Amino acid sequence: xxxxxxxxxxxxxxxxxxxxxxxxxxxxxxxxxxxxxxxxxxxxxxxxxxxxxxxxxxxxxxxxxxxxxxxxxxxxxxxxxxxxxxxxxxxxxxxxxxxxxxxxxxxxxxxxxxxxxxxxxxxxxxxxxxxxxxxxxxxxxxxxxxxxxxxxxxxxxxxxxxxxxxxxxxxxxxxxxxxxxxxxxxxxxxx
Amino acid sequence: xxxxxxxxxxxxxxxxxxxxxxxxxxxxxxxxxxxxxxxxxxxxxxxxxxxxxxxxxxxxxxxxxxxxxxxxxxxxxxxxxxxxxxxxxxxxxxxxxxxxxxxxxxxxxxxxxxxxxxxxxxxxxxxxxxxxxxxxxxxxxxxxxxxxxxxxxxxxxxxxxxxxxxxxxxxxxxxxxxxxxxxxxxxxxxxxxxxxxxxxxxxxxxxxxxxxxxxxxxxxxxxxxxxxxxxxxxxxxxxxxx
Numbered sequence: 034x035x036x037x038x039x040x041x042x043x044x045x046x047x048x049x050x051x052x053x054x055x056x057x058x059x060x061x062x063x064x065x066x067x068x069x070x071x072x073x074x075x076x077x078x079x080x081x082x083x084x085x086x087x088x089x090x091x092x093x094x095x096x097x098x099x100x101x102x103x104x105x106x107x108x109x110x111x112x113x114x115x116x117x118x119x120x121x122x123x124x125x126x127x128x129x130x131x132x133x134x135x136x137x138x139x140x141x142x143x144x145x146x147x148x149x150x151x152x153x154x155x156x157x158x159x160x161x162x163x164x165x166x167x168x169x170x171x172x173x174x175x176x177x178x179x180x181x182x183x184x185x186x187x188x189x190x191x192x193x194x195x196x197x198x199x200x201x202x203x204x205x206x207x208x209x210x211x212x213x214x215x216x217x218x219x220x221x222x223x224x
Numbered sequence: 225x226x227x228x229x230x231x232x233x234x235x236x237x238x239x240x241x242x243x244x245x246x247x248x249x250x251x252x253x254x255x256x257x258x259x260x261x262x263x264x265x266x267x268x269x270x271x272x273x274x275x276x277x278x279x280x281x282x283x284x285x286x287x288x289x290x291x292x293x294x295x296x297x298x299x300x301x302x303x304x305x306x307x308x309x310x311x312x313x314x315x316x317x318x319x320x321x322x323x324x325x326x327x328x329x330x331x332x333x334x335x336x337x338x339x340x341x342x343x344x345x346x347x348x349x350x351x352x353x354x355x356x357x358x359x360x361x362x363x364x365x366x367x368x369x370x371x372x373x374x375x376x377x378x379x380x381x382x383x384x385x386x387x388x389x390x391x392x393x394x395x396x397x398x399x400x401x402x403x404x405x406x407x408x409x410x411x412x413x414x415x416x417x418x419x420x421x422x423x424x425x426x427x428x429x430x431x432x433x434x435x436x437x438x439x440x441x442x443x444x445x446x447x448x449x450x451x452x453x454x455x456x457x458x459x460x461x462x463x464x465x466x
Contacts, residue, residue, distance in 0.1 A: 107357035111367035112258075118403035121285045122412050144418075151277050151416040155284045178321075180275045180418055185325035186299050186332035187273045191419070 122150045123160035131163070135212055142213025143192075152176055152211070173205040256406045261361040262428040263400055264455030265414075266437060267336050269462070271421035274299060274334035278413035278422060279319040285401060285412035292387050293317035294398040295338040295413055302464045303330035310464040335458075335465050336422060338413070339364060339385040339398035340446060343453030347377035347386060347397075356395065362427075362455060363402055368394040382450050400424075425457070 103109025125148040129136045132149070139145055150156055158166040174196075183193040196202075205211070226234070274297050282288060282295045297318030301311040315322065318334075325332055345364050348356045355370035356377050366377075371394035378386045378395060386397045401411035409415070410424045425434035437443075437459075444461040445454040458465075 101354070104360055105358060107354040108367050108370055111357060111365070111370065112359060112402075114369070115365055115367075115399065115402050116256075116406045118286075120404060120407070120409070122281060122404075122409075122415050124409045124415060146420055147418040148415055150281075151418050155281075179277070180273055182321070183324070184274065184322055185327065186301075186322065186334050188270055188333075191273055 120157050121155035123155075123157040125149050127160045128156065138210075139212045142210075142215065144212060144214055173209075173211060174202070177205040177209075177211070258360040258406075260428060261405075261426050263362050263405060264341060264425045264427055264434070264457060265338070265400070265411075266423040266425050266434055266443070266457050266459065267338075268421045268423075268459045269333055269335055269465075270460040271419045272297065272334040272336055273419055273421075274318060274322045275418060276318045276321045277416045277418060278336060279317050281412040281416035282398070283319065285404075286399065288396070289390055291316075292390070292396065293319070294385075294396065295336065297322075298335045298337055298465075299325070299332070300335060300462065300465065301325065301327045301330055301332050302462060310462075331462065333462065335461070336413075337383070337385070338456060339381075339400070340383055340452065340454035340456040341398075341400055343455065345452060346380040346382060346450075350376040350380040352376065359402070363400045363405075364397070365399050365402060366395050366397060368392060371395050382447055382452065383454075425455075427455075 098108050098110065100109035101107070104112070128149040135149075139147075152171055153168045154171075156166075156168055159168055178196050181193055181196075183195045187193055194200075200208075209215070276297060278295055279293060279297060282293070286294060288294050295317075296314055298312050298314045299318075299322055302308075311327065313322075322334075341362060341364050343358075343362065345356075345358060348358050348364060352374065353370055353372055355367045355372065357365050357367060359365060368389075373388060373393040373395065375388055375395070377397075378388060381397075386395055388394070389396045401409070401413075404411060405424065411422075414422045414424045423434070426432045427434060434457075438457070441459055443457040443459050445457060446461075447454070447466065
């Protein structure tokens with residue numbers, strides 16, 4: 034009936050209780066041999082279920098992180114981890130704290146809405162330590178063409194040129210001041 | 225049932241609990257109240273020049289692996305009636321800009337694409353382990369420590385905004401630069417857009433210019449029939465864009 038080796042923890046418990054109940058005057062109070070004989074299968078099932086439940090709860094408590102469910106069905110700590118990622122673009126407000134002279138030129142011209150790092154690249158390291166990681170001056174031949182090279186899909190009112198015809202490979206900054214790009218001082222606009 | 229005796233116990237307990245209820249959930253970053261924001265983005269198609277600055281900025285800011293894009297730009301060429309499908313190209317996601325258009329005539333325009341940070345996001349719903357999450361401030365993120373790399377979310381996203389990181393083997397997507405916006409900065413793509421075609425929008429901030437814009441302009445979302453609650457609002461979007 035009972036296979037102790039196959040079903041060790043449940044059966045051991047049951048065997049011990051059963052044996053104790055068989056002894057005259059032994060066993061748990063209120064538990065007689067007759068009760069056990071009738072309800073044996075129920076008790077076995079209940080004990081087995083309880084043990085499975087306890088093991089499940091222990092495993093669950095061990096594997097599910099404490100912050101899981103803090104905001105929703107996910108790990109609440111993940112938000113703090115994602116917030117702590119490093120920043121590469123310092124933002125134009127940071128640039129303007131030191132380079133206000135450039136800002137003064139820029140805000141008068143057509144490029145007022147173009148932020149510093151859009152052309153000069155990510156400068157968070159430079160903002161933290163201006164000595165280290167000096168920004169490289171962009172090549173205006175490549176840089177300006179990215180926006181201003183003529184393309185049918187660009188909005189019609191956006192200033193565009195075919196660079197090959199317009200400058201013949203000459204760097205744009207030869208004539209234009211990139212921060213305020215209408216023609217350089219002293220030079221007249223072609224009609 | 226609430227008896228007079230029970231009421232005597234309940235009232236002081238409620239008084240003690242009330243300040244904690246008011247304080248709301250604990251915050252992930254100091255000085256940042258996630259309950260005070262609801263993030264989205266405004267993308268103005270009529271302003272996009274296809275320069276690729278957003279794609280480059282996103283890649284640099286988020287260390288996006290080469291050949292994969294969290295945001296990208298598509299070029300559309302639309303002709304004729306509804307039976308003509310539009311011609312769409314996006315060489316390398318537009319990270320190097322676009323070559324001259326091979327077409328003449330028709331309607332040509334650029335469409336910047338990114339995660340729509342849907343309110344009822346299909347990707348969040350299918351994640352079997354809770355690795356894709358919807359933050360209290362309306363951003364859909366990936367917990368890469370929890371992600372199994374099963375790709376359910378990649379298949380579920382109707383906008384094709386997700387991919388599997390080739391090295392980490394976890395799901396990747398636009399995070400709306402969560403590490404920046406929680407610190408008062410704008411996203412890398414918005415910071416670097418030269419024409420202001422992209423604008424980060426905080427729909428819970430009454431001073432955000434998005435409200436004025438939404439009142440005075442018509443905006444569209446991508447695939448509205450899917451009812452994903454997309455929060456990437458497009459202005460001047462052509463009906464052919466999917």
